[in-house]
Amino acid sequence: MFSYLLYVLALGVIGTGLIQKKKHRPKYKIIGFRDEVSIEETEGILSNHGIKIKKHLPLANACLCLVDEISAGFKSLTANDNIEFIEDDYIAMIQVIPQTADSLKIKSQTIPWGISKIEAPKAWKHCQGEGIKVGIIDTGIDQRHPDLKANIKVAHSVVEGTGADDDNGHGTHVAGTIAALDNDIGVVGVAPKAEIYSVKAFDNKGRGRVSDIIDALNWCIENKVHIINMSFGFSVNSQALERAIREVHKHNIIMVAAAGNSGGKDTVLYPAKYPEVIAVAASDNKDKAADFSSSGPEVNIIAPGVDISSTYINQEYRLLSGTSMACPHVVGACALLMSISGADADNVKNAVLSTARDIGLPEETQGAGLVDVSAAVSNIKKTKGGFFYE
Numbered sequence: 001m002f003s004y005l006l007y008v009l010a011l012g013v014i015g016t017g018l019i020q021k022k023k024h025r026p027k028y029k030i031i032g033f034r035d036e037v038s039i040e041e042t043e044g045i046l047s048n049h050g051i052k053i054k055k056h057l058p059l060a061n062a063c064l065c066l067v068d069e070i071s072a073g074f075k076s077l078t079a080n081d082n083i084e085f086i087e088d089d090y091i092a093m094i095q096v097i098p099q100t101a102d103s104l105k106i107k108s109q110t111i112p113w114g115i116s117k118i119e120a121p122k123a124w125k126h127c128q129g130e131g132i133k134v135g136i137i138d139t140g141i142d143q144r145h146p147d148l149k150a151n152i153k154v155a156h157s158v159v160e161g162t163g164a165d166d167d168n169g170h171g172t173h174v175a176g177t178i179a180a181l182d183n184d185i186g187v188v189g190v191a192p193k194a195e196i197y198s199v200k201a202f203d204n205k206g207r208g209r210v211s212d213i214i215d216a217l218n219w220c221i222e223n224k225v226h227i228i229n230m231s232f233g234f235s236v237n238s239q240a241l242e243r244a245i246r247e248v249h250k251h252n253i254i255m256v257a258a259a260g261n262s263g264g265k266d267t268v269l270y271p272a273k274y275p276e277v278i279a280v281a282a283s284d285n286k287d288k289a290a291d292f293s294s295s296g297p298e299v300n301i302i303a304p305g306v307d308i309s310s311t312y313i314n315q316e317y318r319l320l321s322g323t324s325m326a327c328p329h330v331v332g333a334c335a336l337l338m339s340i341s342g343a344d345a346d347n348v349k350n351a352v353l354s355t356a357r358d359i360g361l362p363e364e365t366q367g368a369g370l371v372d373v374s375a376a377v378s379n380i381k382k383t384k385g386g387f388f389y390e
Contacts, residue, residue: 027088050073095323099320129335138166145313213232254278257277259282284307302361308325
C-alpha cells in the first residue's frame with residue numbers, strides 16, 4: 001500500500017512538471033522599440049538580454065523573437081526603457097463564409113453581378129486600371145489561371161517554407177474580382193487591366209500572422225504598389241500592425257480591408273478599423289446588408305459580397321460570400337480612378353467615398369453608401385495633379 005502511494009505521488013510530481021514545462025514553453029513574441037531606437041541598437045539590446053531575433057520588422061520598428069517568458073532575461077527586458085510594447089504574434093483570418101459550393105461551369109465570359117452593380121462596365125471606355133499596381137495580401141494566387149496570368153506581374157510568399165501558389169482558393173478569388181481579364185472567357189474584374197502583385201501571407205486554412213502580414217506590407221512598399229487589398233481581419237489590435245499601417249500610409253498607398261463577418265453592431269475588425277484604411281462592408285444583389293457583415297462607425301463604404309463569382313484555384317471559378325469578396329470591388333474601383341486621374345491616395349479615397357450611392361441603410365452599416373464607379377469617373381477630369389469635380 002505504501003509503495004502504491006509513493007507511485008501515485010511520483011506520477012503527480014511528474015505530471016505537474018510536464019504541465020509546467022508545457023505552460024512555460026518558449027513562444028514567439030513581437031518586441032517593439034521606441035521610434036528613436038535604431039535596428040543596430042535593437043540587436044544589441046536583445047542580445048544583452050539573451051534573446052535571439054527570428055526576423056526584423058522594420059515597418060513596425062520591431063523584431064519577432066522566440067522568448068521564454070519566465071527567463072530572467074525576458075523579465076529584465078520588459079523593464080527596459082527602450083521597449084515600447086511586447087505582444088503575441090496574433091493570427092488573422094480571411095473573411096469568407098465557409099461553403100461547399102461546386103465549381104462553376106461558365107461557357108463564355110460573363111460579368112459578375114457585383115461588377116455590374118457598382119457600374120464598372122460604364123467606366124471601361126474611360127479607364128481599365130492601366131499601369132496601376134495592386135498588392136493582394138492573401139493565400140497566394142493561381143499563377144496558371146487563364147483569366148489572371150496575363151495580369152500577374154509578380155507572385156511572392158512571405159510564409160516560411162511555402163511558395164507563392166494559392167493552396168486555399170481565397171486569394172485567387174479576390175484577385176479575379178479586382179483584375180480578371182476581359183478576354184471572352186470566364187469572368188471579368190472591376191479593373192481588367194490592373195497589374196496584380198500577389199504576396200502570400202496566409203496558409204491553406206486562411207490563417208496569417210501579424211509578423212508575416214507586416215513583411216507583406218513591406219514587400220508591397222518595396223514593389224511600389226499603388227493599392228493594397230486586405231481581405232482579412234483580427235479581433236484584437238496589434239500595436240505592431242498599427243505602426244506598419246501608418247508607415248504604409250506615408251508612402252501614398254491606398255489600403256482597403258474587409259470590415260469583418262461578425263455581424264451585429266460595433267464589430268469591425270482590424271486593420272479595417274484603422275483610420276488610414278478604407279473599411280468595406282458587404283451587400284447583396286438587392287442592396288441589403290449581408291447578415292454576416294460587420295458594422296460600426298469605422299465602416300466607410302459597402303460593396304457586393306454575397307454569392308460573388310470569380311476565379312478559383314485549379315483554373316476554376318466559384319461563388320463565395322464575405323466581406324472578403326466586397327473588399328476587392330472597392331480596390332478595383334480605386335484602380336480605375338487612379339488610372340484615369342493620376343491622383344494621390346487621399347484624393348482617390350475621397351472620390352470613391354463622395355460619389356458612393358446611399359442605399360438607405362444606417363451609416364454604421366453602409367458608411368457613405370454603395371461604391372459607384374461610373375459616378376466617380378464621370379465626376380473626374382484628367383489632370384496632372386489630381387481631381388476636379390464638375
